[in-house]
Amino acid sequence: MYLKMGTSNMVVASTPDAARAFLKTLDLNFSNRPPNAGATHLAYNAQDMVFADYGPRWKLLRKLSNLHMLGGKALEDWAHVRVTELGHMLRAICEASRKGEPVVVPEMLTYAMANMIGQIILSRRVFVTKGSESNEFKDMVVELMTSAGLFNVGDFIPSVAWMDLQGIERGMKRLHRRFDVLLTKMLEEHIATAHERKGKPDFLDVLMANQENLDGEKLSFTNIKALLLVCLTLPSHFNYKLRT
Amino acid sequence: MHAWFFVLIIYIVCEEMESESIIHQNVPRRKYIIRSLLTSAFVLFWKNLFTAGTDTSSSIIEWSLAEMLKNPRILKQAQDEMDQVIGRNRRLEESDIPKLPYLQAICKETFRKHPSTPLNLPRIADQACEVNGYYIPKGTRLSVNIWAIGRDPNVWDNPLDFTPERFFSEKYAKINPRGNDFELIPFGAGRRICAGTRMGIVLVQYILGTLVHSFDWKLPKDAELNMDEVFGLALQKAVPLSAMVSPRLEPNAYLA
Numbered sequence: 482m483y484l485k486m487g488t489s490n491m492v493v494a495s496t497p498d499a500a501r502a503f504l505k506t507l508d509l510n511f512s513n514r515p516p517n518a519g520a521t522h523l524a525y526n527a528q529d530m531v532f533a534d535y536g537p538r539w540k541l542l543r544k545l546s547n548l549h550m551l552g553g554k555a556l557e558d559w560a561h562v563r564v565t566e567l568g569h570m571l572r573a574i575c576e577a578s579r580k581g582e583p584v585v586v587p588e589m590l591t592y593a594m595a596n597m598i599g600q601i602i603l604s605r606r607v608f609v610t611k612g613s614e615s616n617e618f619k620d621m622v623v624e625l626m627t628s629a630g631l632f633n634v635g636d637f638i639p640s641v642a643w644m645d646l647q648g649i650e651r652g653m654k655r656l657h658r659r660f661d662v663l664l665t666k667m668l669e670e671h672i673a674t675a676h677e678r679k680g681k682p683d684f685l686d687v688l689m690a691n692q693e694n695l696d697g698e699k700l701s702f703t704n705i706k707a708l709l710l711v712c713l714t715l716p717s718h719f720n721y722k723l724r725t
Numbered sequence: 726m727h728a729w730f731f732v733l734i735i736y737i738v739c740e741e742m743e744s745e746s747i748i749h750q751n752v753p754r755r756k757y758i759i760r761s762l763l764t765s766a767f768v769l770f771w772k773n774l775f776t777a778g779t780d781t782s783s784s785i786i787e788w789s790l791a792e793m794l795k796n797p798r799i800l801k802q803a804q805d806e807m808d809q810v811i812g813r814n815r816r817l818e819e820s821d822i823p824k825l826p827y828l829q830a831i832c833k834e835t836f837r838k839h840p841s842t843p844l845n846l847p848r849i850a851d852q853a854c855e856v857n858g859y860y861i862p863k864g865t866r867l868s869v870n871i872w873a874i875g876r877d878p879n880v881w882d883n884p885l886d887f888t889p890e891r892f893f894s895e896k897y898a899k900i901n902p903r904g905n906d907f908e909l910i911p912f913g914a915g916r917r918i919c920a921g922t923r924m925g926i927v928l929v930q931y932i933l934g935t936l937v938h939s940f941d942w943k944l945p946k947d948a949e950l951n952m953d954e955v956f957g958l959a960l961q962k963a964v965p966l967s968a969m970v971s972p973r974l975e976p977n978a979y980l981a
Contacts, residue, residue, distance in 0.1 A: 490862055493844075495870040496877055497907040500914065502856050503848075503867055504907070508915035511848040511867050543920055551924050560819060563928070567935055571816070571979050574940065578970045583945045586790055586966040590783035590932070 549687045550601060562600045566593050601684050782928045785911075787966050788839035789831060789933055792887040794942055794968060795950055799889060803827050804973070807938040813974045816981065817938045819931050828934050830889035832926070836875075836902045836911040838887055839954075843872030845913050871910055880908050902926065939979070940970040 494500045503511055549555050570593040577584050678686055793800040806827045811817055822828065845868060853863045876884040882891065891897050900906045903922060904914035912919035919925065936942075944950055945967065953963035972979065 490865040491868065492856075492861060492865055493868045493870050495873040497874055497880060499856075500869050500874060500910060501907040504869065504910075504913070504915040507850075507854055507856065510851050510854050512916045513849050513851060514847060514917075546920060551921050553923060556924055556927055563819070563931060567932065568816075568979075568981060571935070571939055574936075574970055575972055575979055578940070578972060581969075583967045583969050586787050586968065587783055587962075588965070590786055593932070594783060594928070 549684050559597075559601050562597055566597045566600070569593070569596070782841075782925045782932075784841045784961055785832075785835050785839065785925075785929050786933045786936070787962055789835040789929075790936065790942060790968070791950060791952060791962065791966050792835065792838075793831075793937070794944055794966075795952065796887060799831065799887070800937065800942060803831060803937050804941075807934070811938060813978070815978050816974070817931070817935045819927070822930050822934060825934065826893070827889060828930065828937070830892040832929050832933065833892050833900070833902060833909065834887055834889040835929075837881070837909055838875060838884075840871045840875055840911040842911075842913075843870070845869040845871055846917070848917060869910070869913065871913070874907070875909065875911075877908075939972065939974055941973050943969045943971075945969050 492503075494503050547555070550559075570589055573589065574584050675686060793803070806825055807817065807821075810824045811821055848867045850861055850863055850865045850867065854861050875881070878884055892900065900909050902909045902911050903926070904910055904912060904918045907914065912922040912925065948967070951962075951964040954961070
């Protein structure tokens with residue numbers, strides 16, 4: 482299917498054969514993301530960079546994440562985290578069952594997954610019932626999800642969808658300031674306690690250790706921080722996208 | 726699942742790094758950087774990805790449970806298989822999964838019918854090219870309609886039915902969702918295949934399996950099951966699934 486959307490041409494592959502033609506035969510030619518995707522965000526002091534090029538840095542980071550989080554060996558290494566977090570979830574469900582309350586499936590899954598990711602990356606659970614800092618984090622994530630959920634998402638044409646996004650900027654800024662304080666604290670804490678994880682590094686430790694001279698590509702402190710930041714918050718917004 | 730984000734963030738971060746050469750351990754600068762990231766990459770990221778959609782294993786699990794609530798026979802059959810292989814004295818473990826073909830089929834069937842990113846993430850043509858005799862100009866965007874492929878009547882018999890058994894038939898038995906069989910590509914395919922494909926499959930099989938094995942699932946009294954989709958770049962259930970559960974394992978099995 483060939484479409485003309487605004488000023489851009491678009492093809493849609495809707496059958497297995499078409500998908501094979503594009504993603505296998507022509508894979509290399511289509512290995513980049515549309516470059517204009519982030520252009521409208523210049524107003525937010527962001528550059529046109531969401532969908533960066535298929536290049537050495539992309540490869541390095543993909544390799545690192547495979548090696549330490551997503552690949553087969555890495556997945557085995559954190560199998561115990563899945564077991565533990567699922568245990569927490571099961572007990573929470575039992576509790577609901579005992580009280581005769583319904584279980585809201587996406588909510589429960591969101592918590593479990595956020596905790597898993599938090600453990601792998603930061604060696605800490607994000608959502609716990611006790612402990613004010615974690616709960617503050619949780620409240621902020623929920624608030625972020627809520628405000629982001631206010632978007633009139635409308636369409637799956639990104640260039641159109643983005644035009645609706647301006648409204649929540651103010652609330653976002655307020656949230657950023659709060660996130661800033663909390664995350665800076667979290668990050669500094671993590672650095673200070675690195676020695677406690679000797680022999681059992683989490684993903685953040687691994688990234689820190691890989692800062693330089695890996696295939697000539699470098700990861701700066703900033704890379705690592707931002708990576709961590711978004712990894713921590715993103716998985717937990719699952720399911721809230723269009724509902725809040 | 727969220728590995729998409731993962732990879733995308735990395736892009737952002739790289740660019741950020743290029744624009745400022747950062748001195749490690751310089752604290753005020755670090756704070757500045759964090760702040761600037763929060764206001765740039767972070768906002769951009771949230772906005773983009775909230776709209777651009779999420780690719781999520783929890784959405785798969787939710788859809789799968791909803792399909793089983795709609796069709797309790799499937800739930801029962803999955804539980805029977807588990808009782809035989811695992812019993813009721815302990816929780817499901819990841820090592821049990823290869824022995825649970827019906828659970829695997831349920832996961833595949835959910836990936837087929839309810840892919841979490843129905844239109845994949847867009848790509849772009851670096852050069853002009855030709856596909857099946859059609860000329861594609863340079864700079865053309867490409868979307869792959871994963872959702873339509875999973876429901877293509879030329880490929881799938883009764884595509885709107887949720888029938889895990891189809892993956893036991895000769896015709897579909899070899900199909901896997903890992904990006905090699907183009908009939909089922911919930912994670913995309915090729916170089917830009919979801920970096921978290923493997924993790925997504927593990928999480929879905931393990932968590933869904935555990936939930937099905939550990940509990941009986943019923944709709945709350947007088948509740949109707951709403952199977953509406955919210956169709957955006959991510960395919961979510963319009964109404965979050967809420968269900969009543971009752972434990973079906975030995976009480977001790979839940980403690981560990």
